[in-house]
Amino acid sequence: xxxxxxxPSSLSASVGDRVTITCRASQTISIYLxxxxxxxxxxxxxxxxxxxxxxSGVPSRFSGSGSGTDFTxxxxxxxxxxxxxxxxxxxxxxxxxxxxxxxxDIK
Amino acid sequence: xxxxxxxxxxxVQPGRSLRLSCAASGFTFSRxxxxxxxxxxxxxxxxxxxxxYDGSNKYYADSVKGRFTISRDNSKNTLYLQxxxxxxxxxxxxxxxxxxxxxxxxxxxxxxxxxxxTVSS
Numbered sequence: 001x002x003x004x005x006x007x008p009s010s011l012s013a014s015v016g017d018r019v020t021i022t023c024r025a026s027q028t029i030s031i032y033l034x035x036x037x038x039x040x041x042x043x044x045x046x047x048x049x050x051x052x053x054x055x056s057g058v059p060s061r062f063s064g065s066g067s068g069t070d071f072t073x074x075x076x077x078x079x080x081x082x083x084x085x086x087x088x089x090x091x092x093x094x095x096x097x098x099x100x101x102x103x104x105d106i107k
Numbered sequence: 108x109x110x111x112x113x114x115x116x117x118x119v120q121p122g123r124s125l126r127l128s129c130a131a132s133g134f135t136f137s138r139x140x141x142x143x144x145x146x147x148x149x150x151x152x153x154x155x156x157x158x159x160y161d162g163s164n165k166y167y168a169d170s171v172k173g174r175f176t177i178s179r180d181n182s183k184n185t186l187y188l189q190x191x192x193x194x195x196x197x198x199x200x201x202x203x204x205x206x207x208x209x210x211x212x213x214x215x216x217x218x219x220x221x222x223x224x225t226v227s228s
Contacts, residue, residue, distance in 0.1 A: 001169075034214045036152075043202055043218035044144075044152065050212035087152055091213035094166045096142075096154040 002026050002090050006099035012107040019075040021102045023088035028068045032092035035064055035073045037084040044087065048073065078104070109133040109217045111203050116222030119193055129186040129203030129219055137161070137181040140206035142215055143188050145224075147199040156188065157206065171197075193226045200224075 003026035013019050023033065031051035036044040046055050048064040051071055061076045075082055083106055088099040115127040129141070143155040156167045156177040165177050176189040186203050200223050204215040 031211060032213060034212075036215075038152075043220055044215075045218070046214055046216050049214040049216075050210070053212060055216070089152075089154075089215075094157070095168050096157070098152040098154065101151045 001095055002029060002093060002097050004088055004090055004097050004099040006086075006088055006102050008102060009100060010103040010105070012105055013078050014107045015078055015080060017078045017107075019078050019082075019104060021073045021086050021088075021104075023066075023071040023073070023099050025069045025071075025090055025092075029090045029092035031067050032090055033064075033066065033071045034089045034091060035062075036087045036089065037082075038087065039084045047086075109205065111205065111217055111219035113201065113203055113219040113222035116201065116224045118225045118227060120228050121194060121226055123193055124189070124191045125193060125224060127188040127190065127201055127203075127222060127224070129188075131184045131186065131203075131205070134205070136179075136184040140208075141177075141179060141186045142204045142206050143177060143186075144202045144204055144215070144218075145197075145199045146202070146221075147196070150199070153199075155201070158186070190224070193224075195226050198224060198226045 005024045033051045035048040038044040052064045063074050065072050086102045110132045112130045119125050142157045158165045158177045174192045178187045200221040202221045203219045205217040207216045
């Protein structure tokens with residue numbers, strides 16, 4: 001199975017900050033990497049697919065990059081509604097696997 | 108709009124069975140693969156199983172293989188998860204999610220609200 005490792009596991013940030021979350025795969029996954037966020041008590045929501053493709057309706061302050069084993073999710077200017085837990089997920093091979101999550105909270 | 112509504116969760120004793128359902132609407136159900144993903148209390152997301160759009164292929168996480176069965180009824184726009192020999196570690200919220208493949212992208216683009224399964228004596 002492909003292991004997905006996210007860092008950091010948590011971070012504190014202020015509104016307006018630039019936030020970067022990294023995700024590393026245990027083997028190459030090309031660009032088969034998706035990002036989701038999840039708010040407490042809610043279902044996950046897809047933000048980015050294929051490493052860098054922003055989903056319809058997702059604000060442009062979100063961006064993704066990377067290929068192979070190393071990936072990055074960037075929020076250019078953190079907004080109040082962005083405080084959540086973020087997960088990466090590989091879809092290169094079965095079983096699908098998620099990273100452990102990065103909790104973004106208010107400083 | 109796409110809607111996925113899970114049901115069937117509850118409290119069950121270890122070793123017993125439970126069947127979850129996921130009613131889909133707002134899209135052509137028979138065109139998409141469907142997934143189950145679970146989340147233990149306070150933990151991260153764990154993929155459980157997938158079934159292809161026509162039911163021809165099914166894949167499972169090792170943690171549930173041989174105990175859980177994913178199925179679908181395209182005439183009823185409904186996805187199922189039959190869970191047998193339940194264990195305490197199966198406790199969590201179970202989400203159904205639509206799978207979409209678009210070019211090189213393969214992702215879970217719509218999720219239900221989840222149904223809670225608690226395995227406890």
